[in-house]
Amino acid sequence: xxxxxxxxxxxxxKEFGIDFILDKAPRILYSKKDKEKxxxxxxxxxxxxASGLLIYISISIFTxxxxxxxxxxxxxxxxxxxxxxxxxxxxxxxxxYIKPIECWFEIYKSADYYCFSFYPIFSGKSHPNKARDLIFxxxxxxxxxxxxxxxxxxxYLKLNKQKLEDWGxxxxxxxxxxxxxxxxxxxxxxxxxxxxxxxxENYLAVANWxxxxxxxxxxxxxxxxxxxxxxxxxxVWDKFSLKPLTDEFKDxxxxxxYIEFIPKLKPWEGNLETQQYENxxxxxxxxxxxxxxxKIVGSDYEVKKLxxxxxxxxxxxxxxxDFNLES
Numbered sequence: 366x367x368x369x370x371x372x373x374x375x376x377x378x379k380e381f382g383i384d385f386i387l388d389k390a391p392r393i394l395y396s397k398k399d400k401e402k403x404x405x406x407x408x409x410x411x412x413x414x415a416s417g418l419l420i421y422i423s424i425s426i427f428t429x430x431x432x433x434x435x436x437x438x439x440x441x442x443x444x445x446x447x448x449x450x451x452x453x454x455x456x457x458x459x460x461x462y463i464k465p466i467e468c469w470f471e472i473y474k475s476a477d478y479y480c481f482s483f484y485p486i487f488s489g490k491s492h493p494n495k496a497r498d499l500i501f502x503x504x505x506x507x508x509x510x511x512x513x514x515x516x517x518x519x520x521y522l523k524l525n526k527q528k529l530e531d532w533g534x535x536x537x538x539x540x541x542x543x544x545x546x547x548x549x550x551x552x553x554x555x556x557x558x559x560x561x562x563x564x565x566e567n568y569l570a571v572a573n574w575x576x577x578x579x580x581x582x583x584x585x586x587x588x589x590x591x592x593x594x595x596x597x598x599x600x601v602w603d604k605f606s607l608k609p610l611t612d613e614f615k616d617x618x619x620x621x622x623y624i625e626f627i628p629k630l631k632p633w634e635g636n637l638e639t640q641q642y643e644n645x646x647x648x649x650x651x652x653x654x655x656x657x658x659x660k661i662v663g664s665d666y667e668v669k670k671l672x673x674x675x676x677x678x679x680x681x682x683x684x685x686x687d688f689n690l691e692s
Contacts, residue, residue: 367633369480372472374609381524383604386481390468390602391518391535391563393485394570394581396545396594399463401491463489465600466513469610473628480628481520484610485600487576490514493546496668500654500681507685509621516576518569519628521637522560534559534637536630538644540572541579545594550575555629555642568599623649657684 377386422442469484489512492498505512521533539556550573562580563569572579584591591597615626623646630640658668661680668674674681 369473393600487514540577
């Protein structure tokens with residue numbers, strides 16, 4: 366019975382060279398509108414404090430002939446500047462673009478069939494629902510211990526030392542047909558596309574906030590998404606950002622990520638386009654958040670805005686801390 370076995374990266378490089386992998390790594394088209402939720406409360410507070418400080422200075426100037434204390438004036442100015450610095454720091458810290466930062470990869474083989482599993486890594490992920498986004502951030506902090514978002518694209522090829530055959534294609538979680546910030550985007554299954562689909566600079570594009578993918582040509586047909594999410598930026602990997610993924614690293618750092626690393630398709634069983642894959646973990650993070658909300662605020666309470674959970678932040682942190690200990 367045929368099965369996949371992992372290929373040693375160094376051995377593959379000796380046979381085919383590093384440029385082969387660099388050339389096959391999918392170029393990613395991503396939106397600069399994909400951002401973390403900005404802390405507008407800090408920005409608003411910044412302007413309130415600034416306004417109050419200006420009013421205080423104006424009053425001090427007009428009343429200086431009756432009463433003026435340089436000590437009190439200095440204390441107020443220093444305190445206001447300190448508060449302003451903290452507020453603007455938190456706003457700038459929250460005003461962060463989400464982008465692909467590196468790409469891990471693994472190579473699997475069965476006879477002359479190869480699967481290149483690419484894992485484009487994004488700096489984060491931002492849920493459109495602000496309250497759920499904050500809960501997800503607490504889950505990342507307490508359970509995953511990292512804010513990165515790991516995605517997966519598989520490339521199937523048939524090759525040997527003598528010949529690179531024109532066969533195979535890409536397989537990934539297909540996100541075409543959904544607007545970028547729609548909450549419920551889990552329905553589309555993984556889909557296979559012949560390798561020729563990537564010709565003529567038809568890059569893979571980020572389809573939504575959860576970092577599923579569609580093709581640039583498909584994106585061009587959706588004018589609203591193409592326009593509303595502009596500018597779009599092309600991420601090309603190099604030998605510094607494209608990194609082999611080792612089993613040791615997976616064991617030590619990727620527990621709880623619910624990623625199925627083994628290739629999903631079986632070329633020896635026939636046409637790849639007719640084979641299907643449903644990720645049984647595709648809704649796991651959403652289910653974890655749902656259970657946390659049900660446990661802490663109740664199943665009948667609709668959570669949409671930050672004020673809906675602002676009194677329960679520490680309860681969520683404690684819940685996920687216990688969740689981590691039980692995992």
